[in-house]
Amino acid sequence: MNYSVSEENYIKSIYHLQQQTDTVTTNSLANELRTKPASVTDMLKKLRTKRLVDYEKYRGFKLNAAGSKIALGIVRRHRLWEFFLVNKLGFEWDKVHDIAEELEHVSSAELIKKLDSFLNFPQTDPHGDPIPDTNGKMAVIKQLSLAEIDAKKTVVVSSVGNQSPEMLEMLKHYHIGIGTSLKINRHFAFDGSVEIKVTQQSACIISGQMAKNIFVHHG
Amino acid sequence: MNYSVSEENYIKSIYHLQQQTDTVTTNSLANELRTKPASVTDMLKKLRTKRLVDYEKYRGFKLNAAGSKIALGIVRRHRLWEFFLVNKLGFEWDKVHDIAEELEHVSSAELIKKLDSFLNFPQTDPHGDPIPDTNGKMAVIKQLSLAEIDAKKTVVVSSVGNQSPEMLEMLKHYHIGIGTSLKINRHFAFDGSVEIKVTQQSACIISGQMAKNIFVHHG
DNA sequence: AATTTTTTTTAGATTTGTCTAAATTAAATT
DNA sequence: AATTTAATTTAGACAAATCTAAAAAAAATT
Numbered sequence: 001m002n003y004s005v006s007e008e009n010y011i012k013s014i015y016h017l018q019q020q021t022d023t024v025t026t027n028s029l030a031n032e033l034r035t036k037p038a039s040v041t042d043m044l045k046k047l048r049t050k051r052l053v054d055y056e057k058y059r060g061f062k063l064n065a066a067g068s069k070i071a072l073g074i075v076r077r078h079r080l081w082e083f084f085l086v087n088k089l090g091f092e093w094d095k096v097h098d099i100a101e102e103l104e105h106v107s108s109a110e111l112i113k114k115l116d117s118f119l120n121f122p123q124t125d126p127h128g129d130p131i132p133d134t135n136g137k138m139a140v141i142k143q144l145s146l147a148e149i150d151a152k153k154t155v156v157v158s159s160v161g162n163q164s165p166e167m168l169e170m171l172k173h174y175h176i177g178i179g180t181s182l183k184i185n186r187h188f189a190f191d192g193s194v195e196i197k198v199t200q201q202s203a204c205i206i207s208g209q210m211a212k213n214i215f216v217h218h219g
Numbered sequence: 220m221n222y223s224v225s226e227e228n229y230i231k232s233i234y235h236l237q238q239q240t241d242t243v244t245t246n247s248l249a250n251e252l253r254t255k256p257a258s259v260t261d262m263l264k265k266l267r268t269k270r271l272v273d274y275e276k277y278r279g280f281k282l283n284a285a286g287s288k289i290a291l292g293i294v295r296r297h298r299l300w301e302f303f304l305v306n307k308l309g310f311e312w313d314k315v316h317d318i319a320e321e322l323e324h325v326s327s328a329e330l331i332k333k334l335d336s337f338l339n340f341p342q343t344d345p346h347g348d349p350i351p352d353t354n355g356k357m358a359v360i361k362q363l364s365l366a367e368i369d370a371k372k373t374v375v376v377s378s379v380g381n382q383s384p385e386m387l388e389m390l391k392h393y394h395i396g397i398g399t400s401l402k403i404n405r406h407f408a409f410d411g412s413v414e415i416k417v418t419q420q421s422a423c424i425i426s427g428q429m430a431k432n433i434f435v436h437h438g
Numbered sequence: 439a440a441t442t443t444t445t446t447t448t449a450g451a452t453t454t455g456t457c458t459a460a461a462t463t464a465a466a467t468t
Numbered sequence: 469a470a471t472t473t474a475a476t477t478t479a480g481a482c483a484a485a486t487c488t489a490a491a492a493a494a495a496a497t498t
Contacts, residue, residue, distance in 0.1 A: 006485065026446055039486055041447055046484090058446060058493060089333040102325045108318045114308040225455065245476055258456055260477055265454095277463060277476060 001050070005105045008074055009033060010043050011052065012104075014063055015071035023060040072136035078104040079125035079132075080115055086126040087119070093126040094168040128159025128178045128215065146184065146194055146211040154183045156219035161212070170210060175201060181219050220269070224324045227293055228252060229262050230271065231323075233282055234290035242279040291355035297323040298344035298351075299334055305345040306338070312345040313387040347378025347397045347434065365403065365413055365430040373402045374435035381432045389429060394420060401435075 003011070013032045017024045026044075030037045044061055047053045052067035063071055081103040085096040113134075116122075123139065124130050132138040141158060149155060157180045160167060171177065175198055185195040185203055192208025206214075222230070232251045236243045245263075249256045263280055266272045271286035282290055300322040304315040332353075335341075342358065343349050351357035360377060368374060376399045379386060390396065394417055404414040404422055411427025425433075 004484080027444090035485095036487060037446060038448080038488080042485075085330075089330070089337050091329075091333065095329075099325065099327045099330050102327075103322070106318065106321045106325075108321075110310075110314075111304075111308070111318050114310065118308050223454080246474090254455095255457065256476060257458080257478085261455075 002107065003070065006043070007047065007050075008070075008105055010040075010047065011063065011067060011071050012074045012078075014053065014061070015068065015075065018062055023062050025060050069136045072132040072138065074104055075138075076132040076134075076136075077106075077112055079129060080112060080119065080122070082125045082127075083119055083122045083131070084115065087122075092168060094163055094165040096126070097163060124159070124178070126178065127163055128157070141215075142217065143215050144217070146196070146206070146214045146216060147187075147192060147208060149184055149216065151184050151186045154181065154219055155216035156181050157214060158217045159215045161215060167213065170206075174198065174204060174206065176214070182216075221326065222289065225262070226266065226269075227289075227324055229259075229266065230282065230286060230290050231293045231297075233272065233280070234287065234294065237281055242281050244279050288355045291351040291357065293323055294357075295351040295353075295355075296325075296331055298348060299331060299338065299341070301344045301346075302338055302341045302350070303334065306341075311384075311387060313382055313384040315345065316382060343378070343397070345397065346382055347376070360434075361436065362434050363436070365415070365425070365433045365435060366406075366411060366427060368403055368435065370403050370405045372437070373400065374437055375400050376433060377436045378434045379432055380434060386432065389425075393417065393423060393425065395433070 010029070010033065013029055014024050017028055017032060021028075026037045026040045030040045033040070041057075044053060044055050047067070048055045048061075052063065052070060053061045054064050055061035078100045081100040082093070082096045085091040085099060086093050091099075122131060128141075130139040130141055143159070145161070146155075157176060157178055159178065160171070176182070181199055183197045185197055187194050188205075192211065193205050194208070194211045195203055195205045197203040229248070229252065232248055233243050236247055236251060240247075245256045245259045249259045252259070260276075263272060263274050266286070267274045267280075271282065271289060272280045273283050274280035297319045300319040301312070301315045304310040304318060305312050310318075341350060347360075349358040349360055362378070364380070365374075376395060376397055378397065379390070395401070400418050402416045404416055406413050407424075411430065412424050413427070413430045414422055414424045416422040
């Protein structure tokens, strides 16, 4: 089966919203896609007919197994292209989302296979998010933010929860990227800010906001 | 201005047909795009409104300066992507057309700029066709086929007039590719076949059909 | 529990790009 | 020059994806 760009965008957005809430609502999807609730209802009937979603009117909806598989294929293409744009073409990672959003709809399976191989089978995209494999299998990475980790531990940055230029600017300022190793010195109770020490740099304090958006794993 | 995928396809096809005949007819364009003449008429009214074509009903049509510029932008993107697919991803050149056809509609100018640089500013695509520059300037390559060149001359293959798998198969058999240097031994009047000698190979005879589809420049 | 507010769906319209069938114009033939 | 044939355009319909406004259902509030 082949899906239209519009159908693919709906499927992908439902997938992303499901990460937060198991069942997705018409309004939230309309908001995500910057469209109107009436349009969402229309498309959901279509996706139901194609047997990609479980949907009863007024009851919300979710992707079924078939829908999830399609979604993971789209996510795979999106993240491989993001990796390409950053690591081969030299884009900053806050600039690649919209372009990858277009590239992800190019439908050749052979293209994605060869792109994957050309990129050396990367496991995560430039934001640290895992890339699903051909079968839709994706590494589950425990998302622990700097705000949740005990002091004195040394950790490695694995992903960021915000892909805005503003976030990138701050990360650059602190010399933090995916893979950066750092030690948590202490947490400040007053505003949740965190003192960290990046290797070969003097200790510094990041805001609670930042801490919540920097995800790490034990290094 | 931003154009739809459909508009871009019409513009590109008009451009290609104009290479052969200055003025394009409704039927020929419908045939090229595998659509119906009525659809072509509809779209041409639209392109005329957008001031991209000169078109009077029943009189045929052609791209004006603005339309040609758009067309060359699309050709540029198409050929850069073809170069990428062959030289970076390892596709055979008979497999890349359809994929490039999709990729060419991805609209980011920054993407194409960076792709061009990543590919090291190639001058021709994998079939030897020249790649227009950012301003729509394109090298004019004199298209002389092997059939038209005098015997005893040594030439370099610059492009091929047919991008089918069958053509590729034959070229591979003869060890001929873009850039291959070869000497024309003699022409046979009976059927137009040509005896050639590729460097480090024994002389061989190619059909008149082949000879007409292999373009060369003096090496 | 009744009422109000919010969410969702339906009904009907709109835009883009396509189509078929009929009408019109141009080109070719007699 | 008249007629036939071919090419092109118009008229009207259709599918996909969207929208607005109104109706219906669910959730929240009193």
